[in-house]
Amino acid sequence: MTQLHLNLFLHDTGHHEASWRLPESDPHAHLGIEYHERLARIAEAAKFDSVFLADSPVLWGQVGRRPSGKLEPTLLLAALARATSRIGLIATASTTYNDPFNLSRRFSSLDHISGGRAGWNVVTTAGDDAARNFGLDGQPAHFDRYERADEFLHVAKKLWDSWDDDAIVADKERGVHAEADRVHTVDHEGRYFRVRGPLNVPRSPQGHPVLVQAGSSEDGKGFAARHAEAVFTAQQTLAEAKAFYADIKDRARTAGRDPDHVKVLPGLVPVIGATEAEALAADAELDRLIVAEYARGQLAKLLRVDPESLELDRPLPADLPSEDEIEGAKSRYTLVVELARREELTVRELIGRLGGGRGHKTFAGTPEQVADTIEHWFREGAADGFNIMPAVLPSGLELFATEVVPILRQRGLFRTEYTGTTLRDHYGLPRPANPFSRSLAVV
Amino acid sequence: MTQLHLNLFLHDTGHHEASWRLPESDPHAHLGIEYHERLARIAEAAKFDSVFLADSPVLWGQVGRRPSGKLEPTLLLAALARATSRIGLIATASTTYNDPFNLSRRFSSLDHISGGRAGWNVVTTAGDDAARNFGLDGQPAHFDRYERADEFLHVAKKLWDSWDDDAIVADKERGVHAEADRVHTVDHEGRYFRVRGPLNVPRSPQGHPVLVQAGSSEDGKGFAARHAEAVFTAQQTLAEAKAFYADIKDRARTAGRDPDHVKVLPGLVPVIGATEAEALAADAELDRLIVAEYARGQLAKLLRVDPESLELDRPLPADLPSEDEIEGAKSRYTLVVELARREELTVRELIGRLGGGRGHKTFAGTPEQVADTIEHWFREGAADGFNIMPAVLPSGLELFATEVVPILRQRGLFRTEYTGTTLRDHYGLPRPANPFSRSLAVV
Numbered sequence: 001m002t003q004l005h006l007n008l009f010l011h012d013t014g015h016h017e018a019s020w021r022l023p024e025s026d027p028h029a030h031l032g033i034e035y036h037e038r039l040a041r042i043a044e045a046a047k048f049d050s051v052f053l054a055d056s057p058v059l060w061g062q063v064g065r066r067p068s069g070k071l072e073p074t075l076l077l078a079a080l081a082r083a084t085s086r087i088g089l090i091a092t093a094s095t096t097y098n099d100p101f102n103l104s105r106r107f108s109s110l111d112h113i114s115g116g117r118a119g120w121n122v123v124t125t126a127g128d129d130a131a132r133n134f135g136l137d138g139q140p141a142h143f144d145r146y147e148r149a150d151e152f153l154h155v156a157k158k159l160w161d162s163w164d165d166d167a168i169v170a171d172k173e174r175g176v177h178a179e180a181d182r183v184h185t186v187d188h189e190g191r192y193f194r195v196r197g198p199l200n201v202p203r204s205p206q207g208h209p210v211l212v213q214a215g216s217s218e219d220g221k222g223f224a225a226r227h228a229e230a231v232f233t234a235q236q237t238l239a240e241a242k243a244f245y246a247d248i249k250d251r252a253r254t255a256g257r258d259p260d261h262v263k264v265l266p267g268l269v270p271v272i273g274a275t276e277a278e279a280l281a282a283d284a285e286l287d288r289l290i291v292a293e294y295a296r297g298q299l300a301k302l303l304r305v306d307p308e309s310l311e312l313d314r315p316l317p318a319d320l321p322s323e324d325e326i327e328g329a330k331s332r333y334t335l336v337v338e339l340a341r342r343e344e345l346t347v348r349e350l351i352g353r354l355g356g357g358r359g360h361k362t363f364a365g366t367p368e369q370v371a372d373t374i375e376h377w378f379r380e381g382a383a384d385g386f387n388i389m390p391a392v393l394p395s396g397l398e399l400f401a402t403e404v405v406p407i408l409r410q411r412g413l414f415r416t417e418y419t420g421t422t423l424r425d426h427y428g429l430p431r432p433a434n435p436f437s438r439s440l441a442v443v
Numbered sequence: 444m445t446q447l448h449l450n451l452f453l454h455d456t457g458h459h460e461a462s463w464r465l466p467e468s469d470p471h472a473h474l475g476i477e478y479h480e481r482l483a484r485i486a487e488a489a490k491f492d493s494v495f496l497a498d499s500p501v502l503w504g505q506v507g508r509r510p511s512g513k514l515e516p517t518l519l520l521a522a523l524a525r526a527t528s529r530i531g532l533i534a535t536a537s538t539t540y541n542d543p544f545n546l547s548r549r550f551s552s553l554d555h556i557s558g559g560r561a562g563w564n565v566v567t568t569a570g571d572d573a574a575r576n577f578g579l580d581g582q583p584a585h586f587d588r589y590e591r592a593d594e595f596l597h598v599a600k601k602l603w604d605s606w607d608d609d610a611i612v613a614d615k616e617r618g619v620h621a622e623a624d625r626v627h628t629v630d631h632e633g634r635y636f637r638v639r640g641p642l643n644v645p646r647s648p649q650g651h652p653v654l655v656q657a658g659s660s661e662d663g664k665g666f667a668a669r670h671a672e673a674v675f676t677a678q679q680t681l682a683e684a685k686a687f688y689a690d691i692k693d694r695a696r697t698a699g700r701d702p703d704h705v706k707v708l709p710g711l712v713p714v715i716g717a718t719e720a721e722a723l724a725a726d727a728e729l730d731r732l733i734v735a736e737y738a739r740g741q742l743a744k745l746l747r748v749d750p751e752s753l754e755l756d757r758p759l760p761a762d763l764p765s766e767d768e769i770e771g772a773k774s775r776y777t778l779v780v781e782l783a784r785r786e787e788l789t790v791r792e793l794i795g796r797l798g799g800g801r802g803h804k805t806f807a808g809t810p811e812q813v814a815d816t817i818e819h820w821f822r823e824g825a826a827d828g829f830n831i832m833p834a835v836l837p838s839g840l841e842l843f844a845t846e847v848v849p850i851l852r853q854r855g856l857f858r859t860e861y862t863g864t865t866l867r868d869h870y871g872l873p874r875p876a877n878p879f880s881r882s883l884a885v886v
Contacts, residue, residue, distance in 0.1 A: 018618075020613075020615070020620060021615045021618060022615075023615075027613035027615065027620060028611070028613065031555050031644075031645065033524075033555075033556045056643075057544055057545060057548070057643070059626070059640075059641050059642065062623065063620065063621035063623055064618070064619045064620055064623055065620065067620055068620065068621065069606070069621075069642070069644045069645045070643060070644065071555055071556060071644065072545075072548050072549050072552040072644075074518055075517055075518060075521040075549060075552045075553060075556060076521070076552065076556065078518040078519070078521040078522045079521045079522055079525050081476075081522060082476065082480075082525050083525065097542075097544075097545065099540075099577060101576040102500060102540065105500070105515050106518060109514040109515040109518045109519070110518060112476075112514055113476045113514060113518060113519065113522050129639070132637070132638075132639035133638055133640065134544060134638075135636060135637040135638070136637075163512070167506070168470075168471070170470035170471065172463070172465075172470065175464060175507070175508075175732070175734040175737075176507045177463060177470060177506065177507055177508065177509055177510055177511070178506035178507060178511065178512075179506075179507070180505065180506055180507055183502070183506050193578060194575075194578040195575075195577075195578070196575035196576055197502075197576065198502050199512070200499075200502040200503070201474075201513065202512045289618070291618040294618075
């Protein structure tokens with residue numbers, strides 16, 4: 001039987017925004033490399049497919065609210081590569097605020113350093129605040145960001161393929177290190193980029209890093225269908241998750257790709273207790289620690305409204321903008337508004353729901369109940385696996401690894417050992433052929 | 444007595460271009476992280492101040508000639524940070540082909556990950572080939588590159604200072620992680636950059652990474668006087684090295700800085716033998732392995748002449764361009780031409796001299812003789828220390844560590860133990876005060 005995939009979404013003291021306020025939490029953990037090594041090792045011991053770091057080139061949110069400011073993910077994962085030996089390492093990086101030569105090289109380097117365990121979560125970076133760190137007055141339009149992302153990926157793939165796999169011959173006798181006719185310029189000239197190449201790193205163990213994507217807007221899903229090999233998504237209900245899953249697989253098929261080579265991984269925020277009552281109490285304690293003023297400001301920013309218009313004990317205002325008017329984080333916007341309307345939540349209740357998982361599905365229960373939910377979504381065709389986002393770290397990860405993973409194994413749903421060495425092996429993804437390759441040309 | 448500083452310049456199988464052809468050399472070493480860890484550990488065991496990686500965002504030179512294509516240095520050093528605990532870690536990065544927000548963040552992250560051991564060798568990146576990887580037809584003019592570098596450093600320093608050292612209070616009771624009034628936008632608007640800030644990483648252990656510079660043109664020396672805390676330089680003779688040393692210190696003084704806070708480190712390529720004859724034989728064997736055609740092509744590129752105009756057994760042609768006509772790598776150009784003229788070298792002899800150290804001083808001799816040269820240059824006021832560039836790695840480093848370093852210690856010239864934990868501690872450099880800092884403002 002096909003087994004499911006598990007990714008650990010690393011997020012300082014946990015995904016719940018108040019997790020840092022718990023007595024057990026180290027509020028300086030986000031800057032500590034040993035802490036991240038510890039988490040990655042726990043995930044690797046539990047045979048997770050990968051760990052993942054979100055990112056944006058801007059100081060995001062209010063600095064009082066929770067640990068903010070993050071180590072740059074490609075560097076952090078280069079360090080984690082040496083504390084682990086099998087688990088995949090996925091970093092977020094922006095196509096809007098990087099250029100293809102340098103960023104392609106960083107991911108190729110991470111793939112070399114990790115022995116074939118690199119993944120890139122491709123984002124286009126919404127928000128005017130980020131734009132203002134890069135000489136712009138405001139963010140480029142949603143469509144333009146995705147058009148640039150498409151061209152960026154096109155260039156990146158050419159650069160990763162600019163060395164044949166067999167370019168290095170290391171012939172000491174002849175004094176030829178690499179064969180010049182196996183290293184190619186890319187000579188790209190497009191709307192956004194002109195790049196000559198070749199890349200200054202030989203082709204990496206995986207050929208390309210695994211490409212991950214997490215936008216769920218129309219542009220985002222189209223991009224995923226063309227490029228993504230794994231999709232992170234926020235889904236609140238089984239019905240919506242199944243529809244999203246089917247949509248992504250259809251789009252991949254339409255784009256001429258094997259739908260099995262696009263893994264769909266909804267986010268899950270488990271809050272685990274020995275009993276359901278214990279889990280619910282832990283969840284309630286976390287929500288109690290949310291500072292409402294911070295959360296209201298953040299929610300107002302997402303909704304593009306004045307914070308004063310959000311009254312804590314009343315529903316969202318009726319006159320919110322439509323998704324079409326939102327330029328960035330479109331799908332997050334719609335998810336939040338629909339969640340509030342569907343469940344008739346007050347602003348305070350909505351803040352509680354978002355504080356735990358920022359729109360991802362929070363599930364408080366026993367290990368058995370968490371495993372049941374995972375199995376149900378997996379068997380119903382809503383997921384190829386899950387993006388596990390513990391509300392509290394490291395304790396939530398430790399509980400998941402020791403209590404939930406063994407149940408998934410008993411049910412035959414999850415591996416007991418790694419069978420391969422690369423991230424592509426873990427996710428069951430093929431290594432991309434090199435279109436430049438001499439051997440192909442000769443056939 | 445003041446002691447000297449030692450930096451290890453990491454360079455795959457060694458600085459001699461033919462080193463990879465020796466039986467002992469692993470020609471795949473440049474892509475191997477374990478190999479770099481081994482070198483860094485040897486250097487740390489010998490109490491070197493730092494290791495250093497050169498870099499350029501372009502595939503440089505002919506791929507047949509020697510190992511080419513390199514792992515991106517900030518990622519490589521993030522990995523090395525976890526294999527070492529005291530030695531400094533200096534990466535090269537270009538101000539011409541990066542933007543200040545992302546690059547400042549990478550160096551701040553490296554400083555956090557390494558516990559205060561990061562250094563940045565600031566380069567402006569000469570050459571049309573690099574320019575063509577970034578949408579340009581050819582390199583920006585020398586002056587423009589340095590003007591951009593100046594503004595880049597100005598922005599980077601503001602970003603590194605955008606969090607007060609005491610911004611994070613982690614007050615769980617009040618629910619305040621960092622104090623908002625201790626985190627500042629930078630609001631930079633200049634000729635090359637507009638950057639709002641703040642940086643999305645809190646201030647790092649060293650405040651700023653140690654700033655290193657290696658250009659010896661007029662623009663380069665001016666830049667060094669304003670910003671550099673260590674200067675790498677290629678000097679062939681004691682007289683020239685003394686003049687350069689005095690010039691840099693004078694310029695620093697004129698710029699209002701303490702000249703002791705700009706360390707001058709000439710490159711030294713030691714080829715060590717048990718006897719002088721053995722060392723000279725090893726050197727000759729390396730030169731014999733140089734493929735003359737590769738080297739002639741590279742020399743022709745540096746000199747901006749047709750390779751055919753360089754006859755192997757004749758001197759350089761008389762009608763070479765003047766330094767003023769050279770747009771990039773000016774000082775390297777002049778050094779090579781002067782070396783050939785002064786010593787009346789044929790093209791073949793010049794290639795031998797350059798093959799070993801690319802213009803840096805090669806010295807073949809016994810450990811005692813190498814130590815004598817180091818002591819002589821140090822005492823004569825030509826150097827605060829040396830950028831050690833073993834012709835062959837790891838063997839040349841091992842010999843230097845086990846044979847030369849103990850002699851320097853016996854003479855009281857080099858440390859027996861680290862006395863501090865940061866790169867600034869090792870080089871005797873102050874931690875930059877934060878001009879934004881609340882505590883300063885209150886005084």
